[in-house]
Amino acid sequence: MPVHNNDVAAIFDEMADLLELQQANPFRIRAYRRAAQTVRAQPRQLRDQIAAGRDLEELPGIGEDLAGKISEILGTGKCQALRKLQRQVPAGLEDLLHLPGLGPARVRQLRRELRITSLAKLRSAIDKGKLRELRGFGPKIEARLAAAVANPVTGKRMLRSTARAYAEELAGYLGKAPGVSELAVAGSYRRGRDTIGDIDLLVASSKPAAVVKAFTAYDEVREVLAAGGTKASVRLASGLQVDLRIVPRASFGAALHYFTGSKAHNIHLRRMGQRKGLKINEYGVFRGDERVAGKTEESVFRSVGLPWIPAELREDRGEIEAARAGRLPRLIERDEIRGDLHVHTAATDGSASVSEMSRAAHQAGLEYVAITDHSRYLGAYRGLDAARLAKQLDEIDACNQSGAGTKVLKGIEVDILEDGSLALPDKTLAALDLVVGAIHSHFGLSRRRQTTRLLRAIEHPHFTLLAHPSARLIGERDPLALDLERVVKACADRGCFLELNAQPQRLDLDDAACLLARDQGVLVSIASDAHRPEDFGLLEFGVTQARRGWLEAANVLNSLPLKRIRPLLRRTMT
């Protein structure tokens, strides 16, 4: 069983937890957390990077010691240092650390004074009323822990698209609160992450207390978690947590930067500031007592000698170094998308006709659109066989001749069967402008077999483009076990393309995979996978994901005009 980056990161996170319980040097603990973050954010598997001659010590936050531990973990799947820590700390203590309101200090106190080393023992101590005897523990903490123990963690993440509706409504409401001059949704939402843990709202107002009052009085608030003079947290009826922060107008840029994060990016920037004798916090950039920047985000970046960095890049994945070197990408924007290469109609599981989708694409500002209904293999979708496909091609010809709407290309979303063959005959596929291949079955194959399956599909002479490559459904289905690097390499060798499916639950390729495609020179098709006319609006989510993957227009297949894309799609290679 190969060791993945996530496994390495999980080990470092656990070591950080255990070190915390041991009251180890806080900076050492932070080093493990930071390393976990770095490893998790790697676009390529570390074992492949090592095989390619990469020195792990080049990674931020990885030095001699941690590089050694990574090698050990990749080689053996285990880490001696972790085992040693596990022997020193009772199993179960870690679970306590993850309860709300319990940090290392209180967990240590529970163990020392009540010999509590597990959730079960904590529950029993609460039942016996022992907790309130402890110094520092009162009825509120007791109640909170009782609730958490009875009702284990609900820390479910929400799709960004879902969170958007809540965020926009709340922002509209708060915009009318007293003294509000500026308002923004910050946090991972602004960075465009595909899932959101909570929403961070930032407001500039001259009357902060009134804004907090309006916020906690919002209709959908189920529970007020905290409310002070300049910040508050609530849980909405939907379960979504929203954190609000209010700052003076002159601090809005600094606060927006601060609350957009990511944490790793912020720390990196603050350290740069420190070296220049500057203190950067949410109120501004300070030299001694003098505020030298902070009204806008640009001014904050400028104070450390950097250009403004787009929020989607702020993950400390090299964006600060790129900015310093003047090599930030000019990220793809929605209005640079010229077409859409993955669209369905009512012939299979869509809701509209070819001409209706063509008109909707026109409305969405697209120059061309490819109709790519399902192939016959999927009974559930009433997939097309050769005869029904031929009929659809006539419909497309008629639509194009009518001159209304957007130019329509002839395509298919053909199933890649278990053995890597395609679900329609070569002769049928040869008549099309493009062949989009996709996996809709046998998700559980081993990494080796799944990779072989895809490599074989890509070898097919008519194969153009691989749709939603990992087949993940966020929160429902894990990504395929897959050697994505080999798949990307095969696409590069064969002149094929990869899709970034913009459906909010897919967003597949993910950001790290976009980087991989870019580095191998494989163009990415940002596709709506529209099933209804209004679905072209989803392209925006795909563009955001692509921006997180550092993609420029030059890396995006469907930023090309029709004239230039046509010859790229038509594959005559054998």
Added chain:
DNA sequence: GCCGTTTTCGGCCCGACTGTTTTCAGTCG
């Protein structure tokens, strides 16, 4: 444990809120 335009030691991001206590430690982001 990492790191260096204060470079091999001595730093390491920083502020708000809570609960409890009575001046602040702990937690959180």
